[in-house]
Amino acid sequence: MTSPRPTSAFHTPNADPAITDRLIAALDVQAANPGVRRLREWAHARLAARPGERALDVGAGTGSETRVLAAAVGPEGTATGLEPHAGLRAVAEQRAAEADSSACFVDGSALALPLPDGGVDVVWCERVLQHLDDPAGAVAEMTRVLRPGGRVALIDTDWATFVLHPAAPEVRPALASVAQATAATPDAGRRLAGWLAEAGLTVDHVGADVLLHDTGNVTWPIVRGLATAALGRGLITERQRDGLYDDLAEAAERGAFHLSVTVFAAVAHRPG
Incomplete structure (x- = not known):
């Protein structure tokens, strides 16, 4: 849930294999x-990619959702994952090959x-805009x-909703500040509909879900990173x-640990 703030696009390119491995593990x-x-299933159902369509996954990461799109559009369509991080792109390509998926990555x-104007039927972009x-x-x-008539699904985090419990009252503001500093645009989640409308698109559906962690186990990598x-x-x-920590x-x-966003x-x- 926490990552270094990128300097340009999403997923800061880094040649260090150890850093790439940690990023893959986190994803x-x-x-x-x-x-x-749940939220991915909700969004895919409403995006409704169909056989023969051309799909684009912006910020494909390890390629999981590009493969979902590839299965939906079938052999008559195309599913392309855009991923600037070479290490993630290599993993996405390997996993697509292992799954015998037609998904491709650039x-x-x-x-x-x-890509040229008006050449895509569906666009998927998940947890990229915050970066x-x-x-x-x-x-x-x-x-x-x-x-015209094409659809887009955006999914993103709102870091102002981050909750870690229990934490002393004097510590909570510090944790909230650090959590929001992990992203270039930490309130991206609440702004999705506005950005779509400003771009001239018609918003059809808005949804949300909460990423809850196991109440019986401290998520130490995240906790230690924040602290x-x-x-x-x-x-x-x-x-x-x-x-x-104590x-x-x-x-x-006691099964009372809480970490969510x-x-x-x-x-x-x-329209059109």
């Missing part, structure tokens, strides 16, 4: 989260899609490549950090 964990699975930026300094520009690019960042920025003391561990023993989705179409 796989998130993909297994029930909240993510390099590129969400702010300059390497962009110009998310509205990316939505405008998706609109440009979308044919370390808060300590490094001088927002909490070592004593407060250690107290947070409180969370004790709560997990709300993710929103919006599905729209291009």
